[in-house]
Amino acid sequence: MIDEVFYIEKSAYCKSYIHSLDARVKIISAFSLIIVTVALPYSTAVFFVGGFFLLFLASLWALSHLSPLIFLKRLAAILPFGLCIIFFQIFLTNRYYSTFHIIAHLPFGIHIYTESIEFAGILLMKFIVCVSVIIFLSSTTKLQEMLDGAKQLGLPSDFVMALGMMVRYLFVFGYTYRKINETFKTKCFDPFDNQLSYHYRLRQIGYTIGTLFLRSYEQGERTYLAMLCRGYDRHSDIYVRQKNLSRRDWVFLILSLTFFIIIPIVVYIGGILP
């Protein structure tokens, strides 16, 4: 996962209308969309609302001038755990339906239910919308801008400071991770090679983890000393330049928030559902 950080940041450094929006606007919009999507009741209306949200995200993605392949690749990397839980839903009953109709009988008393397929579909739609929002946010916002935005939105300084440091060193350790993999390959070591004893593989991975831990600890010590040399103390704070939102930031924020509120209301109350 850590080597992805380079590609994500590369996408975030592109130039477009979406990229140039203030990070605060993107954070608020993204989190609002996730909250609205999660809050939607479990009903077939989710397909309509989710569909509209995905269209909205697709149009923003188009405006960002990023390749759809980037989105699809990242989506494929995120999906497995969620898809696993969603897949199993079709064989299970749940509390959201009172009756279940069997559509297929499988060995060992396992059944597939109509309602469970519907529920799995609802979960999948919600899941894809939420994940797409995160992919959109991280692909169009630089990490440092995101941190600055988070601080301006009220994230505690201590946490911003620590997160800022962590994010910077993600890239350093990203390179370290690549080097470790190259070293493994040079030594013909593969953690998945069944010809090697399990104990040996586990020991090598354990020692690598220990080395990485020590490297990061020692890097932390060096960084701390370097910061002390530059006048860092317990009252130090990360400087974030105060910046007012521009008119286009406000327009985007208001339009997007209105969209996130209006669409569910229209679908649920306005009777768009069949």
Place this chain on the structure above:
Amino acid sequence: MHIPDAFLPLTHGLVYWIIALVFIVLALRWAKSEMSDEKVPLVAVLAAGIFTIQTLNMALPISIVPGGVSGHVVGAALAAIVLGSPYAAVFIMAMVLAVQAIIFGDGGITVMGANFINMGVLGGFFGFYTYRSLHNLINNQFASALIAGWVSLFIPAIACALELAIAGTFPLTIGLITMGVYHAIIGIIEGGATAFALSLITTARPDIMYHSTSIMKRKKRDAAILAGIIIALGIAIAAPFAASTYPDGLESAFYGIYGAKDFQSPVIEDTMAATAEQAVIEKTGNEFSWTAPFQDYQIPGFDKMGEVGAIVIGLLSIVLVGYGVTKMIARQK
């Protein structure tokens, strides 16, 4: 184990967030008081290291599917053991999980509180206290770290299954079995890697290891209590599935004598049983009856989940009462 958005209702996510925030505040306090404020950057860089550690995958010790399934180390136990406090893991995992959710989409935003409780709080606390109590008892660093690493992954997996079951997105029994079995296997990687990594760290940089024998001795009692909780939780999880629904010996004899049950059969005739109970009341003249809050180890309306909940509440009550009594006795002495 990272729960994605939409798998827990918003209200549940909010509750987990509130609990998580309490621990984040406590972890920040720990960072300020124990590590001195200046060392916060050190922990932050360490968090980037832990993030990298989580990307080192290896095959599971037991091949579940042809071709193999991979697992990786979470690192909460390792961080807590080396830095000498579960709050170290809480602090580091808070940052790691935030970055994973917001940048990589691994785990959700609304459910970040739940993920944080599972991997940061439970992983860190169980990992740390299991290691410390075992190390005090058996004085074997490798074995203690191995078991602590395993526990630090297994308990959060069980918690994750419980959260999904409470949310109604995955049934309790299947969730406990699948998550439990899968993470019990991955736990071997977590435990083994933690033990090997720790042995390397203690050899290469013994100075960074947190040592305090006085605290260890003083906290021995706490370690025993926590070890009890670990065992108790294990029993709590297994009990609803292992427990028999048949009547126990006393019930069997009583209903058998009054003809409400055949001695060879486990089935009780309800009407006859009620008549038998009425006959006893008439004979003894004792009409006192009390309905327990968790009758038959169940919480009404919660099925198997209620059984687990009732047992967990019961065990925690016992631990609390035991702790209170011990404190009182110790104060009197």
